[in-house]
Amino acid sequence: MEIALSCDGLVKTYGSGTKAVHALQGVSLSVSGGEIFSLLGPNGAGKTTLIKCVLGIVFTSAGSGSVLGSPFGSVSAKEHIGYLPENHRYPAHLTGGQVLRYFGKLSGLEAAKLESQITRTLELTGMSDWRDTKVKKYSKGMMQRLGLAQALINEPQLIMLDEPTDGVDPVGRKEIREVLVRLKNEGKTIFLNSHLLSEVERISDRVVIMDHGKIVEQGTVEALTRTGNIYQLKLGNVTPEVLSALHVALLPTADGSLEMSFLTVEELNAAIDYLRGQSVLIESIVPKKSTLEDRFVDLFKSGDITHQ
Numbered sequence: 001m002e003i004a005l006s007c008d009g010l011v012k013t014y015g016s017g018t019k020a021v022h023a024l025q026g027v028s029l030s031v032s033g034g035e036i037f038s039l040l041g042p043n044g045a046g047k048t049t050l051i052k053c054v055l056g057i058v059f060t061s062a063g064s065g066s067v068l069g070s071p072f073g074s075v076s077a078k079e080h081i082g083y084l085p086e087n088h089r090y091p092a093h094l095t096g097g098q099v100l101r102y103f104g105k106l107s108g109l110e111a112a113k114l115e116s117q118i119t120r121t122l123e124l125t126g127m128s129d130w131r132d133t134k135v136k137k138y139s140k141g142m143m144q145r146l147g148l149a150q151a152l153i154n155e156p157q158l159i160m161l162d163e164p165t166d167g168v169d170p171v172g173r174k175e176i177r178e179v180l181v182r183l184k185n186e187g188k189t190i191f192l193n194s195h196l197l198s199e200v201e202r203i204s205d206r207v208v209i210m211d212h213g214k215i216v217e218q219g220t221v222e223a224l225t226r227t228g229n230i231y232q233l234k235l236g237n238v239t240p241e242v243l244s245a246l247h248v249a250l251l252p253t254a255d256g257s258l259e260m261s262f263l264t265v266e267e268l269n270a271a272i273d274y275l276r277g278q279s280v281l282i283e284s285i286v287p288k289k290s291t292l293e294d295r296f297v298d299l300f301k302s303g304d305i306t307h308q
């Protein structure tokens with residue numbers, strides 16, 4: 001799969017001397033075309049700065065990067081990028097439709113295309129009924145959905161969203177998630193900055209966790225939420241004697257299955273052989289998962305992430 005975005009040793013320092021802020025301290029990552037990629041981290045980690053470097057809103061201090069095959073900030077790449085900034089504001093006297101028309105014209109859409117794109121993006125974000133309402137009457141959730149429509153107006157290949165579900169209620173967040181998954185299914189690449197770990201967990205293919213301008217962890221959601229060799233086994237007709245002969249730590253769980261820790265997959269298999277030998281019915285074996293939030297808290301506890 002082609003690479004939509006990559007950076008290598010990216011450094012961004014705001015200011016200089018004693019007032020220097022080291023927002024990015026050598027960040028290397030790559031985003032494949034067609035994936036939902038999420039950048040996570042506490043306040044001040046450098047997430048927004050990274051997006052701004054990609055878009056050329058701020059200049060990088062060192063390192064290199066490319067987006068859609070061009071250097072960061074290049075106009076030809078930006079024609080194919082949609083961007084939802086964090087804390088965006090639109091002029092209060094404009095209607096949703098007018099905001100989209102303004103941004104569509106800025107993107108260089110011609111008249112006929114512009115109209116069809118306004119209709120399409122409003123539909124996609126569930127905002128069609130609010131097209132002729134002034135944005136000053138919009139709720140926070142509606143503003144975010146309009147922001148998303150704005151980011152999609154130029155039919156971008158790569159969509160960069162800075163906290164897209166900020167201030168949006170659970171129903172609105174679910175709708176935004178569904179839009180993002182639909183866009184991914186259309187082959188778009190989505191780069192997401194977010195604090196909302198449970199949100200990210202549901203839709204992201206890959207995640208990078210940053211703190212103080214450095215990457216502390218990266219991988220698939222699956223890999224980051226795997227918990228070593230802990231498996232949940234659901235067993236039928238098992239006796240306490242058979243279980244005690246297993247010599248593994250057992251923990252009953254809420255759904256009636258048993259949680260067992262094995263040091264290796266071989267140990268797990270030996271246990272399965274033993275249980276089957278005892279004619280125990282194995283209903284299911286599931287590797288235990290934690291949540292991204294658990295992972296985040298673990299990183300905090302271990303000191304890899306510090307709270308500002």
Ligand SMILES: Nc1ncnc2c1ncn2[C@@H]1O[C@H](COP(=O)(O)OP(=O)(O)OP(=O)(O)O)[C@@H](O)[C@H]1O
Nearest residue numbers: 014015021023041042043044045046047048049050
């Ligand atoms: N224009 C600027 N001038 C000076 N310092 C800045 C500027 N923009 C950001 N910073 C600093 O750079 C660091 C990274 O900020 P950034 O906004 O990238 O973090 P973030 O991860 O997006 O945080 P948040 O989750 O709060 O949005 C912070 O310490 C911030 O104060």
Ligand SMILES: [Mg+2]
Nearest residue numbers: 047048049086
């Ligand atoms: Mg930010």
